[in-house]
Amino acid sequence: MRLSADPRHAAPHAAPHAATAVRGRGDRRPAAPPRKRRARLALAALLPLLALAMALPPTAGMAQQREADMVLRIAAVVNDDIxxxxxxxxxxxxxVASSGMPDTADMRGRIRDQVLRALIDETLKLQEAERLGQSVSDENMAEAIRQVEQQNGIPPGGFEAFIETSGVDRGTAMRQIRAEVAWVKAVQALFRERITISDEQVDIVMDxxxxxxxKPEHLVREIxxxxxxPADEARxxxxxxxxxxxxxxxxxxxxLARQFSQSPSAANGGSLGWVRQGELDTTLEQALLDMRPGTVSDPIRTxxxxxxxxxxxxxxxxxxxxDNARLTLSQLAMPARGPNALxxxxxxxxxxxxxxxxxxxxxxNALAEEMEVPNSGPVGTVPVARLDGPMRDxxxxxxxxxxxxxxxTPGGELIVMVCSxxxxxxxxxxxxxxxxxxxxRLDTLANRHLRTLRQQALIDVRI
Known part of the structure; x- marks a missing residue:
């Protein structure tokens, strides 16, 4: 992201709080503006904040000055974004506000490296999405916010109230959501057409x-x-x-899953739903069998x-x-009597x-529509238990x-089809x-691509 003032104090013309695609080592991205020019832009964005801090009385300006100091201090540089x-x-x-962790200096110190790593990855994702021309619409954001509300037990439409009452910076919450949406769109654009799942692969899983x-199945969340x-193993x-x-x-x-997990389930708070035996890595399945409901595993290496x-x-x-199945049906009627007789x-x-x-x-359904015969087309879903006689068979x-x-039938003939x-x-x-x-497969390619972006990027951590 570009260096910017706290959005609560920034001037209307300040640079937006979002990452910009730049060129890293080995990348073919469009060249970024010269560093001196970018530095001047960043300084211009800070001037209104500095002027405001100087104009306030000493006591009233202390909090604003502390925020200005934090904005001026660089935690990391990711390519050309700060x-x-x-x-x-x-x-x-x-x-802290969303997870219920204690808000203590000790806790903040322990999670600082994790938070910074997440912000670095987030910046890389935003840069790559912009390089690929993947924008995030208002509709995309609205849908993502609805998902955040569901996953965090926030009443529908209560996201803004949560932000206000918790006292967190709205800009940082919106940036995280925007990065998640942009990354999904970028990954889809890069890899969707390259993935083919064969019938043989499906059959192996079905067997x-x-x-x-x-056998047991488990209701699971993951991070x-x-x-x-290999050098990062211990960290x-x-x-x-x-x-x-x-x-x-x-x-x-x-x-925590939404913040730190690198799995697609992160967008759903880590939820995998009900997992049957055979759907996960055997190491993870064995770990689940050894766990009691309501517990969390130690870190499991795969x-x-x-x-x-x-x-x-x-x-x-x-x-x-x-016998308790539900059938979704379509039908084609061929009347032999009446005004529509064939x-x-x-x-x-x-x-x-x-x-x-x-x-x-x-x-x-298309044939039924073309014929314009009544009582033809989609029927809906019918429980097998309500069927009887020859039709059930x-x-x-x-x-x-x-x-x-x-x-x-009494009025002619009928062709039916089970859709699902x-x-x-x-x-x-x-x-x-x-x-x-x-x-x-998409998840594997996305993680591999993010790893490549990290390797090619110029990342300078300063705290």
Whole structure:
């Protein structure tokens, strides 16, 4: 971010409190403005604050002068962007307010390195998003704030009130949210089209999940701290141990995950939801089996780094119960009587079209719309328990996106298709498994890219 005054005192023309893409070692980014010119811009942004501090009476100006001093002191330089001591203190205020950690000098000293590391990564993410032309819209921010409210137990629309009552700097809270959104968009732009999940990969996971039915599943949150360089091993382990200590002393897991975790689950406060056996690294699965609900693990070393797990609950994966399944259906009616009656020849033509061209419910719905026949198209979701007779047997025997043979009805004929099937206690769909594998692959590429950005960047830590 550019060096800027506290947003509560900055002049209207001061530089925005946001990171700007610059050129680092080995990068092909557009060249940054000359350093002398940037220094003049940064000094210009500080002049209103200095003038204000000089104009205030000694007592009234003491707090403002302390803030000015913190803004002037540089905590780190990331490429050509500056992180001030004020930025570090403001982010620490936010973390303390949201996590429930004690606001003591000792606690602040213990988490300062973690906060600064998070700010450095955040700056790199903002720089990369700007380099790729990924802007964050007001709608993006509004949706992200709604998620923050849900994850932190803040009433809907209560984010601004939380900021005001907690006394934290609004700018630092908004910057963190903006960086998360910008990074997601940057990673999607870079890697989405490069990831392909094969049917074979999906089948392997599905087979593993089938083998785990009836075994324990866990309600889990995680914090993931990568080890990018073997030389960082001890430092990352120490940071992980410090986080575990803070959580066991009463700090909130979700705010710490959102602040420090390098996993996609960080945006959801570290929540992984219910995890079945076979979905996690075997080292993590064994750790979960050894834990009691309501406890937090010690740091767990895996190939990529250290994990901290919080086990909220445990249950047995239920055996699928097809009788209580819910089916999402579409249908195509072919009336033989009434004002919309179709001739026998037309009905046969439609059956041929369905057999030869209809592969999904979308195809069937499009054909129904084209025919403009009443009672055709999406039906909605129907519990199997409410079906009886031949229709129940037909629908329970169909696979997803499989059309039935024509069914005779009092008014003509009917073709039905099962669009999706939700079976309590059952397996996730192949599409859900494919999406999870995609997200895991995207996560791996994102962490690798952030590591590359760190290696190429010019980072000068001064505190």
């Amino acid at each position: 992180i001030s001591v004020y930025d570090v203190e403001a982010r620490t205020d936010l973390l 593993r999940l089938k083998a785990a039915q009836g 993931y701290l990568p080890v990018d360089n 990352v382990r120490e940071n992980a141990a410090r986080l575990v200590s803070q959580i066991r002393d009463g700090a909130g897991f979700a705010p 190939v990529g780094g250290f994990h901290i797990l919080a086990l909220a609950d445990r249950r047995r994966t239920a055996v699928p119960d097809p 001739s026998a020849g037309t009905r046969e033509e439609i059956k041929t079209v369905v057999r030869e061209t209809v592969e999904t419910c979308d195809d069937l 037909i629908l329970t025997g169909l696979g997803e996106n499989e059309a039935s043979d024509p069914i005779r 099937r939700e079976v309590p206690g059952g397996m996730p769909t192949a599409e859900a498994v494919r999406q999870r594998l995609f997200e895991e």
